[in-house]
Amino acid sequence: MKKVYIANFGRKNYEWPKCLKKNTVATMNNLDAHAAWLNNDRDAYHQISMRPSNFLDNKPPTPAVTTRWFNATTTVNDTAGDIWMHCDQNHLWWTESTAAACEIYQMTEPVEIGARPIFVYHKPCLPWSSTNKKGRSLSWKSLHPKARQILFTQGTLAALSLENAGYARALIDDADLSKWHDLPKWKEVLLNSKKTLGSSFTPLERTCYRMAQTALSTAAHSNGQVVVSTLKNKLMSLSLDDMRELLAELFIAQEGLCALTDIPLQLDGEQDDDEFLCSLDRIDSDGHYDRDNVQVVCRFVNRWKSDGDNDAFKQLVDAIRRH
Numbered sequence: 001m002k003k004v005y006i007a008n009f010g011r012k013n014y015e016w017p018k019c020l021k022k023n024t025v026a027t028m029n030n031l032d033a034h035a036a037w038l039n040n041d042r043d044a045y046h047q048i049s050m051r052p053s054n055f056l057d058n059k060p061p062t063p064a065v066t067t068r069w070f071n072a073t074t075t076v077n078d079t080a081g082d083i084w085m086h087c088d089q090n091h092l093w094w095t096e097s098t099a100a101a102c103e104i105y106q107m108t109e110p111v112e113i114g115a116r117p118i119f120v121y122h123k124p125c126l127p128w129s130s131t132n133k134k135g136r137s138l139s140w141k142s143l144h145p146k147a148r149q150i151l152f153t154q155g156t157l158a159a160l161s162l163e164n165a166g167y168a169r170a171l172i173d174d175a176d177l178s179k180w181h182d183l184p185k186w187k188e189v190l191l192n193s194k195k196t197l198g199s200s201f202t203p204l205e206r207t208c209y210r211m212a213q214t215a216l217s218t219a220a221h222s223n224g225q226v227v228v229s230t231l232k233n234k235l236m237s238l239s240l241d242d243m244r245e246l247l248a249e250l251f252i253a254q255e256g257l258c259a260l261t262d263i264p265l266q267l268d269g270e271q272d273d274d275e276f277l278c279s280l281d282r283i284d285s286d287g288h289y290d291r292d293n294v295q296v297v298c299r300f301v302n303r304w305k306s307d308g309d310n311d312a313f314k315q316l317v318d319a320i321r322r323h
Contacts, residue, residue, distance in 0.1 A: 004083040004165035005075070006150075007157040011113045015120065016086065024122040025084045025097065027076045027156060029069075031106075034119040037073050045070045064262040065155075065255060072156045076123050077102045084125060085168060087152050091130035092138040094172055100124040134174040145193035146186045147171070149270050155255035185272040192269050203267035204248060210268055211280040211296070212243035215289045236289040243289070247280065250296050259295035260305065261317055275300040283310045 007025055009015035015026045029037060036045040049066040079097040086093045103122040108115055131137050140148065150164045160168060167180050180186055219236035238246065256265055259281070266276040279302040280294060287293040297305070305313045 001162075001165075002081045002083065003079075004085065004160045004168045005079075005157050006085050006087075006153045006160065008086070008153065008155070010109070013088075014110050014113055016088065019086075019122070020093070020128050022122060023095065023125050023127050024103070025076055025079070025095070025125055026120060026122045027072050028109075028118045028120045029073060030116055030118050033069075037070060042067070042070055065257070068255070069156060073121060075157065075159075076121050079123055083165075083168065083172070085151060086128075087140055087148075090140055092140055092143065092151060092171075093128050093130050094138070094168075095125040095128045097123055097125045132172050132174040136174060138171070143171075144177075144181060144186065144190065145270055146180075146189040146272070149189065149266075153256065154252050155257070189270055189272050192271065203270050204251060205244075207268040207278050208244045208247040208251070211247050211278060212240050215243060215280055215294075216240055219289055238289065238291065246291060246294070247278075247296060250294070251278065254296060258298045258301055260297050260301050260310075260314060263298055263301075265296065265298060281305065285309075 005025075009019050009026045010028055015028070018024075019026050030048070032048045033045055036042075036048055046063055046066045049069060080099040082097045084095050084097060100123075103124070104119060105122075106117065106119055108117050143151070147167065150160065151168065163180075167177065169175075170177055170180075181190075215236050236243065250259075251265070254265075257263065258265055263276065265278045266273065267278065271277050275298065277299045278296050279299040280289075281297045281302045282289060283293050283295055285305075285307040
């Protein structure tokens with residue numbers, strides 16, 4: 001069966017208007033990374049992607065992230081007959097890729113993105129549509145909150161699981177969706193979303209606000225207090241608003257994945273398991289809540305790492321992956 005992909009098109013989706021006009025899906029690489037991809041050299045591609053000029057916020061991508069970037073280029077180049085979906089916050093758009101050759105050309109990114117020279121890959125598709133096959137609008141806000149979870153990605157692209165791909169196809173076909181909506185996990189997400197309907201915050205904004213408040217509270221109550229032993233000083237150098245903005249930037253830079261395990265993070269009000277909620281972690285547990293010393297991880301990962309060494313914990317995670 002052909003796959004269903006959820007995709008974004010460049011930082012802040014700057015290529016989306018062009019994709020919509022040209023009826024394509026797109027991805028991009030800087031010049032050196034393009035050469036590494038042409039040579040199928042994954043190691044070189046990773047090393048190039050780790051250069052400071054090629055990542056945001058001074059936070060280098062993990063090997064798992066650069067592998068996804070490499071694979072994204074291959075996926076866009078090879079796709080044919082797959083369903084592609086994109087959310088512009090107002091509507092859910094969808095198309096189907098064709099067997100036509102990918103158009104590859106060089107351009108310069110928009111100035112506000114970084115003005116880097118890059119190669120862009122545009123794969124021809126059928127015309128994009130924001131309605132299902134029976135002409136009904138696919139309004140983003142009207143979708144089930146669990147559907148909004150599975151049909152949105154902060155990363156370059158994500159292939160849906162077999163179950164979620166079935167839902168996406170049923171949504172496009174205007175078929176009966178009760179098979180999914182009646183599942184306990186879907187009902188739980190719907191219940192959680194109803195608890196926060198009065199909030200003007202998006203799920204990401206709510207999540208970042210909660211993490212920033214936690215950091216501020218922790219810092220305020222741990223300034224060298226003596227209980228049985230002296231507690232670690234966990235000062236926070238950023239204001240609450242600055243910390244909220246930083247956490248949102250980190251979440252996007254991490255492509256919505258845990259910084260230590262690459263497990264997809266879940267947002268407040270949309271979670272189906274609290275253990276995968278976003279949690280603010282200090283990279284150096286002896287350091288403060290500074291711009292260069294925080295990362296977003298899964299709640300259970302933060303608890304497991306505790307005050308341990310960041311690199312040592314990563315080594316343990318890598319050992320688990322290998323086995």
